[in-house]
Amino acid sequence: MEIREDMKILLMGNPNVGKSVVFNRLTGARVVTANYAGTTVEYTKGTMFYAGNHLEIIDVPGTYSLEPTCKAEEVAVEMLSSGDLIINVADATNLERNLHFTMELMRQGKPMILVLNLWDEARHKGIHIDVAALEKLLQIPVITTVAVTAEGIKELISRLPEAVVPSPPNGQVNGDLWREVGKIIKQIQRITHRHHTWLERLEDISIKPRSGLPLAAVVIFLTFAVIRFVGENLINYVFNPFFENLYRPFIYHTVSYAFPSGVIHDLLLGTTPDFIESLGLLTTGIYVPIAMVLPYIFSFYLVLGFVEDFGYLPRFAILMDTFMHKLGLHGFAIMPMILGLGCNVPGAMATRILESRREKFIAGTLMAIAVPCMAQTAMIIGLVGPYGLVYVAMIYGNLAVVAIVIGSIMNALIPGYSPELFLEIPSYHLPHFGTLMKKLWMRIRGFLAEAIPLVLIGVLLVNILFLSGIIDLFSNFSAPVIVKIMGLPKEAVSSLIIGFLRKDVAVGMLEPLNMTIKQLIIACTVLSIYFPCIATFAVLIKELGVKAMLKASLIMVGTAIAVGGLLNLLLPNFS
Amino acid sequence: MTLTELESGKQARVIAFNGGPNMIKRLENLGLLRGKTIKKVSNNPFKGPVVVKIDQIELAIGHRMASRITVEPI
Known part of the structure; x- marks a missing residue:
């Protein structure tokens, strides 16, 4: 799609996938980020310059679904209609659950880009994702990032014009959507075994x-x-x-x-x-x-x-x-x-x-x-x-x-x-x-x-x-x-x-x-x-x-x- | 048996949710689906929450909610 002046770009996705970190990277603004679900409870707006245009970037509170279960999620769903383009930020270490939300978004008829954040973490956990295959299946651009170190952010910006309205996935009820997600995951994700790190042992202890x-x-x-x-x-x-x-x-x-x-x-x-x-x-x-x-x-x-x-x-x-x-x-x-x-x-x-x-x-x-x-x-x-x-x-x-x-x-x-x-x-x-x-x-x-x-x-x-x-x-x-x-x-x-x-x-x-x-x-x-x-x-x-x-x-x-x-x-x- | 009865460290398959559509929706939103294999990580005393591992993620589930999830040990 064409990038226009004053376009509204929404950053959406599950809680705690790093939307606010991506937001800070795109706008140079600073919003508080932390490692737990629900850090962002109110949307934040910022401006990004793109080829001479001012784009409005909106950091939307994380939500697991478009059917809200708390106030922070309601805010997210209300924002949806006002957006011109959606950057769907997903956690690469937990793709299945995140893709379910991606599929829900794909029904909304808005141009989308999918960002797989925490890409380094996924690598460490032995999770291999075939990005090219995922792009083909979803028919939207898929970009991998490590937002805290800015890895992949340049590619995200340069590929903004490639955002397209995806064709809505099959299935109307929730269960169908999960089955669709399961099929995709089987084709594109492979998990290899590796030893537990000391951080994971500490997770268990705490x-x-x-x-x-x-x-x-x-x-x-x-x-x-x-x-x-x-x-x-x-x-x-x-x-x-x-x-x-x-x-x-x-x-x-x-x-x-x-x-x-x-x-x-x-x-x-x-x-x-x-x-x-x-x-x-x-x-x-x-x-x-x-x-x-x-x-x-x-x-x-x-x-x-x-x-x-x-x-x-x-x-x-x-x-x-x-x-x-x-x-x-x-x-x-x-x-x-x-x-x-x-x-x-x-x-x-x-x-x-x-x-x-x-x-x-x-x-x-x-x-x-x-x-x-x-x-x-x-x-x-x-x-x-x-x-x-x-x-x-x-x-x-x-x-x-x-x-x-x-x-x-x-x-x-x-x-x-x-x-x-x-x-x-x-x-x-x-x-x-x-x-x-x-x-x-x-x-x-x-x-x-x-x-x-x-x-x-x-x-x-x-x-x-x-x-x-x-x-x-x-x-x-x-x-x-x-x-x-x-x-x-x-x-x-x-x-x-x-x-x-x-x-x-x-x-x-x-x-x-x-x-x-x-x-x-x-x-x-x-x-x-x-x-x-x-x-x-x-x-x-x-x-x-x-x-x-x-x-x-x-x-x-x-x-x-x-x-x-x-x-x-x-x-x-x-x- | 229910998720609260399952022993810590054991694996099980999720069989059924004994709750209203809202509860089921909340569980499914976070990726806890019927048919999934889970591993129980811990059980907090005095009717505290249950922690389970599904795929790559860990979820904490309040005791009452966990007691309404039927699982089958494997």
């Missing part, structure tokens, strides 16, 4: 519960140890020295020169020299996101990226399945929680991989309540850590207990049942270094672009609230709950208000209140539970609907008050 559970404990411990080690050392040896020795003298001189005193001086630098307490735009507003949070964002996504691309997470989800059923979820619902540990926004988006509304509601609510994002975690470690890591652990222990209790209650009270886990377990891959670094950079850039403006707005808002005296009004109004029930100073309400915008700034605002360690633990726990930040809230409204989100919000506020009150009653006065 999936069998007897060895998998101890391994999971080791992985969790190592993950947190590495995150903390990298984060803390970055802060102590890179960010803090920079901020204290270079940044501080620089901004104090510059601002004091331009505004020796007055409102603007105070707004920019605050009224105390402490970077966290001062609440100046250039002090707290820059120090909190860059010097306190960014090092942990970096270390978290460094580790997460590795674990994601390696392919470990689905195996962890399987081991967690029995436990998650107690909360009305299945094992794969651990994915939004893990992503939420970085930032609740992608966590909320990831609830789309879940099948039922009930499950999405429980998962979204639990994540908002009990999963603090890395920005909040970094601040908690920074603020509570100096008193002893045991107190940090206590906050997370509280949240874990809350998750279990609230999850069990929701599971008992909300009608319906938890759907069954059913997923494909990806092979382990050694992560590709360049891909890892690009993904890490993309996530850090995302953090900087979204967090810094909100932090600055938050700091500005605090100043306005204090200067205008509105904060006193709030303090007095909420004193019965905050002081009487939770045992916190009434000024803590300002932190709860700012928590709507940014949880990191909110935790930082607890510092000048001179609270006891007991009060700090209560405040940090409540700050996590009572409400998600505005960005997460917006995504949850979109995913759950206004009515369900209203219910979820009531659960959050109710839980926060109950937990704050209980902790106040039960915790001793550590001294």
Whole structure:
């Protein structure tokens, strides 16, 4: 077919075959990729230049069939009608299942190209595919690629004009299609025996519960140890020295020169020299996101990226399945929680991989309540850590207990049942270094672009609230709950208000209140539970609907008050 | 016997699915078809999921779903 300006090209195929990697190669754009089904839950658009034409490339969420079984798959099927050309990306190591989807696509009457990705992997696994024969049978171009190293991408681009509308395969019902696929596979695929690699042995060890559970404990411990080690050392040896020795003298001189005193001086630098307490735009507003949070964002996504691309997470989800059923979820619902540990926004988006509304509601609510994002975690470690890591652990222990209790209650009270886990377990891959670094950079850039403006707005808002005296009004109004029930100073309400915008700034605002360690633990726990930040809230409204989100919000506020009150009653006065 | 009863490490042929069209659709979409030969990889305790290998892929199947799949050991 002729390649025209503004043509829409859809990348479609089964989950976890590497569509997003191909997308990144074709457009030079960057979308997050990982080694498990359901990384892409929303379509992404990008532009590619071809012989002077702008082509729109659309990375469609993976789907096993054109009859969708979850929201991410619905998105895929809805996209189909708008496409002018389909690049069907298939996993060469699992051709039979992938070809079934190819056959479904061939009924759609759109020009197609078939890409057999993971070609190197297929070779390693002893899978031989006769590409020329497959081209002849399907009558569409078939190209082999290794998208992570860009192998075959040039050929894919140069052969775009060869895309043709295939003649639809025989058979109307599903069973016929599988038989057709079986016939093709017999003609073009040959599998030779070879020895198991150490990665495959590791796959076995991590999936069998007897060895998998101890391994999971080791992985969790190592993950947190590495995150903390990298984060803390970055802060102590890179960010803090920079901020204290270079940044501080620089901004104090510059601002004091331009505004020796007055409102603007105070707004920019605050009224105390402490970077966290001062609440100046250039002090707290820059120090909190860059010097306190960014090092942990970096270390978290460094580790997460590795674990994601390696392919470990689905195996962890399987081991967690029995436990998650107690909360009305299945094992794969651990994915939004893990992503939420970085930032609740992608966590909320990831609830789309879940099948039922009930499950999405429980998962979204639990994540908002009990999963603090890395920005909040970094601040908690920074603020509570100096008193002893045991107190940090206590906050997370509280949240874990809350998750279990609230999850069990929701599971008992909300009608319906938890759907069954059913997923494909990806092979382990050694992560590709360049891909890892690009993904890490993309996530850090995302953090900087979204967090810094909100932090600055938050700091500005605090100043306005204090200067205008509105904060006193709030303090007095909420004193019965905050002081009487939770045992916190009434000024803590300002932190709860700012928590709507940014949880990191909110935790930082607890510092000048001179609270006891007991009060700090209560405040940090409540700050996590009572409400998600505005960005997460917006995504949850979109995913759950206004009515369900209203219910979820009531659960959050109710839980926060109950937990704050209980902790106040039960915790001793550590001294 | 059902897939949950099959011993880990044993091979079997898939005979029948005792479920609605939705369940069958989900199973078939991922390549679990009647007549296929599978190998059971593991069984998680406390009614946890069953892991099976079909051709080149591994699938995890929730316990209740697995208990509705009839297989014949070979």
